[in-house]
Amino acid sequence: MKLLDVLREELNLTGTKQGCGTGDCGACTVLMNGKAVNSCLVLALDAAGSEVTTIEGLSSKNGELDPVQKAFVKHGAxxxxxxxxxxxxxxxxxxxxxxxxxxxxxxxAISGNLCRCTGYAKIVEAVVEAHKYE
Ligand code: FES
Ligand code: FES
Structure with missing residues (x-):
């Protein structure tokens, strides 16, 4: 199975989205040992022993959003x-x-992630300003 399918179907972590399924849209991006990967291109077997972070795991344990998440909210991204x-x-x-x-x-940096709503201006603004929410 692909890592994307294990996350969504076996672990019910549906925050990770399936778009193209072929590595072209970035909707399925997760962190594997801190590095962004397209989970539709990773075999689950190859992720064994790795630390995988999905969007569900990005906020702190007390529920505080990560600075990048805060920036996206604040900038309407x-x-x-x-x-x-x-x-x-x-x-x-x-x-x-x-x-x-x-x-x-x-x-x-986000050129591998497609936004069909074409909200790139706000997204880029949020990425540039994210350091302010640390
Ligand atoms: S679903 Fe599009 S890159 Fe993985
Ligand atoms: S696809 Fe990017 S906000 Fe809709």
Whole structure:
């Protein structure tokens, strides 16, 4: 089974979305050992022993949202929400490496994540400003 299918169907973690199923849209992005991966391209077997973080696991134990999540809310970077979990997790990986990106760097970082609502301006703004919510 694919990691995406195990997350959604076996573990009921439906925050991770299925879009294309072929690695092209980023909707299924999760963190594997802190690195963003398309879970539709990862065999569940290959994830054995890895730490996998889905959108459900990003907030703190007391329910406080992660700074990236806060930034998306504050900047209105969510329309239908379908791309949002993948966008946030891709941004989380990226911001761990480049905490204060330029707009161009932020755009490049989410270039593998498609938003069918075309809300990119707000999403890029949220990624650039996320450090303010730490
Ligand atoms: S569903 Fe995995 S990249 Fe689109
Ligand atoms: S907010 Fe609808 S797909 Fe991005």
């Amino acid at each position: 969510i329309q239908c929400g379908f791309c949002t979990p993948g966008m946030i997790l891709a941004a989380k990986d990226f911001l761990g490496r480049i905490p204060r990106p330029t707009e161009a760097e932020a755009r490049d």
